Amino acid sequence: MSETELQMDSSAPEPQLDEDDRLRPEFVHAVLDAVHAGDSARAHTLAEPLHPADIADLVELAPTEERAALVAAIADLIDGDVLAEMNDWVREALVESLTATQVADIAAELDTDDAVAIIEDMDVEDQREVLRALDPDDRAAIEEALSYPEESAGRLMQRELIAVPEHWTVGDVLDYLRKNEDLTTDFWEIFVVDPAHKPVGTCQLSWVLRTPRVVSMGDVMKREQTLIPVDMDQEEVALRFQKYALISAAVIDPSGRLVGMITVDDVVHIISEEAGEDILRLSGAGEGDINEPVVDSYKGRVRWLLTNLLTALVAATIISLFEGTIQKMVALAALMPIVAGVGGNAGTQTMAVTVRALATNQLTQSNTLRAIRREISIAVLNGLTVACVIGTAVGLFFHHAALGGVIAAAMLTNIVIAGLAGVIVPLTLDRLKADPAVASSIFVTMTTDSMGFLAFLGLATASGLVG
Amino acid sequence: MSETELQMDSSAPEPQLDEDDRLRPEFVHAVLDAVHAGDSARAHTLAEPLHPADIADLVELAPTEERAALVAAIADLIDGDVLAEMNDWVREALVESLTATQVADIAAELDTDDAVAIIEDMDVEDQREVLRALDPDDRAAIEEALSYPEESAGRLMQRELIAVPEHWTVGDVLDYLRKNEDLTTDFWEIFVVDPAHKPVGTCQLSWVLRTPRVVSMGDVMKREQTLIPVDMDQEEVALRFQKYALISAAVIDPSGRLVGMITVDDVVHIISEEAGEDILRLSGAGEGDINEPVVDSYKGRVRWLLTNLLTALVAATIISLFEGTIQKMVALAALMPIVAGVGGNAGTQTMAVTVRALATNQLTQSNTLRAIRREISIAVLNGLTVACVIGTAVGLFFHHAALGGVIAAAMLTNIVIAGLAGVIVPLTLDRLKADPAVASSIFVTMTTDSMGFLAFLGLATASGLVG
Structure with missing residues (x-):
């Protein structure tokens, strides 16, 4: 047990720490x-x-x-x-x-x-x-x-644990724990094992403390237990701890024998890291650790920026198809980033929601279609609202109702496409066993940029607004 | 204790669940x-x-x-x-x-x-x-x-806990726990209190189990303990559990008396939620819960899109200042979103890293200047790399070295500005006690868009590239 934990208390705060527990x-x-x-x-x-x-x-x-x-x-x-x-x-x-x-x-x-x-x-x-x-x-x-x-769970587990046979009584366990000085002092549950050292049940220490000495462990323990295979990925271990509110869990080898124990304090930082990682992955910031050497951060990030440069070239190519139209009405050049930009924001919103729902196992095959329908509904409502606002503003400012109509129609189109891309891209990547947080934003941004320019400049051309 | 936990095991997986513990x-x-x-x-x-x-x-x-x-x-x-x-x-x-x-x-x-x-x-x-x-x-x-x-901690805590006086022996505690049927069965630590019911120490159950009956609790418990004020925000509670690897903690009222207990299983989902929330806030997706009614999601998201519409208008205004330049060389209209877009990505990367470092208390006043210097270094390296690539590509494609030079200079400028904005905006919001995840991306995107267009079109105009 650690001897150096500090006393914290609202009435007598530690002088070294600020109100958020950070060193002053x-x-x-x-x-x-x-x-x-x-x-x-x-x-x-x-x-x-x-x-x-x-x-x-x-x-x-x-x-x-x-x-x-x-x-x-x-x-x-x-x-x-x-x-x-x-x-x-x-x-x-x-x-x-x-x-x-x-x-x-x-x-x-x-x-x-x-x-x-x-x-x-x-x-x-x-x-x-x-x-x-x-x-x-x-x-x-x-x-x-x-x-x-x-x-993997094997790296995360500790081998120091308490395992006892089913026929032992609570008294046997107390004597065993008191007499064997070498045993670990930090454990939260006792694992009950069969002669082959396979777990048959788990017993919270509070249950042992509340039970008379004569009762056997087999009658105190809970038979239903959550076991962790030794090769399980730590992210899955974390999700399992979270889902089943575990304090500790037995780790078993492929033959089912107890080989270690994982406790929740080892998992808490993984839960936090994994949940926080998505934001870094979506932005292409790599590990995103402020202690990482500058050169490593640079390598991680520049790869992403160069990929984005490629997708930006796609959007530029689409614009260049309409150079004739822009030449005739240069105001289009000033307005087109609005359609692409707000579409990009709408796509990012949907994508963030979808990536989180996938990461927390809330979005599964059973409710995929419902989630897509839901995002389309929200996109249509968002699209109609933003289209009305921008259409009216542009129509009034330029005294040009047709221009207002074109930008409104392009905005509605792009926001609906953004909503679709924002939910379908991460879902597809997840179905393909790729990490939806890593590549989604490249595809979604490329879609909203290209479609924004295409819808706006295309409609402007097709509607005979210019020339 | 719950009677219905299921057996999970790599050798005999539950038929209802897939490999990620999701219902099939x-x-x-x-x-x-x-x-x-x-x-x-x-x-x-x-x-x-x-x-x-x-x-x-x-x-x-x-x-x-x-x-x-x-x-x-x-x-x-x-x-x-x-x-x-x-x-x-x-x-x-x-x-x-x-x-x-x-x-x-x-x-x-x-x-x-x-x-x-x-x-x-x-x-x-x-x-x-x-x-x-x-x-x-x-x-x-x-x-x-x-x-x-x-x-607050008061909402999160349970009042069911075990508290005993310091002079009790381990034997007294065992007898007390065995004889009083009404006591809670789920606890991980015993709190030791003085006659005024103020906590004086905490005792892990494993220590009680490993100690002979005659030893007094005052000699088993750890005096240094982490106490949670009842009005503390749940996010701070979660950070404190995480930082000090707590399993449970005593909650005290303003007079220092023990009023409840928070256990780690109540905190784990908050840690995950808080860490995952940043991605939703940065994208303006509100609560971002796929079970939220469509109308609520729409209201949350459209507010953000309309705010972004305003910032997009700023960028459009900047472009409109250069309509004369674009008129003379319409290729600029196709190229300008590249400068704004890649700058936006670079800003988002820095912002994501900064927001995470702030949320995990890794970035404090003590290392602020170092973090800013670090981001500038990375931005300069990124800027030089991307500028070389795009400058060369544009110069070759358009057979126009000056145009390549202009886009390279604009790209470098915008990526450095993006790096600065990405670290300074969230830091400033945090210093102003605002949530850096909520408003950062509005300001950062507005900066990278506006500065991207301004740098590129401004340089193109000033360099005498056109006309």
């Missing part, structure tokens, strides 16, 4: 000033009362070039709990600066999942060195975890 | 077909083995007009656990169709937080009727919860 800038400055002045003792005194999560934040908030000096000053505070809470990029750089023995010492005090999180990012040579420095038990546990695919 | 469409059809055919017994048999979360999904997946018949057929399966798992819109419609006594019966069997979730959406008259039908204890608890602001 003055506090961060004070620590860095002490480090600058070579006063390690003062930096240490300031940082010591912090929770591991806040020490991790402190290192992240320090400028990159000052982190080494800061870490040196508070070295003994940077334990496994702090590393486990640290941003991946910052931790990776920090771990690289440590020796294999130092990393092994830190890994040895952690649960398997946290130890794996620290070791998995190292390159193979360094990994091997750290593993050699570990004692055989820890080493075997971590090597096995590393043998599972990245981002 | 064939299963949903089978249930609805039975309801259609008037065969309630069959519908009931099919639905009975489902987990409450899946029964809730079944009702959500049924078309709106068939839900009443479905719910009638499986009425006794729709208990409080099912309602607690149900989408807000679907539950609200369902609860409206029940009598006050039926709602009161359901609320009585739930923890305070779940009961409040069901009752808080009803209109005041119906609420009053349900409260009258409850027994006085439940009624007092729910009335008190309703007195706290919506989306």
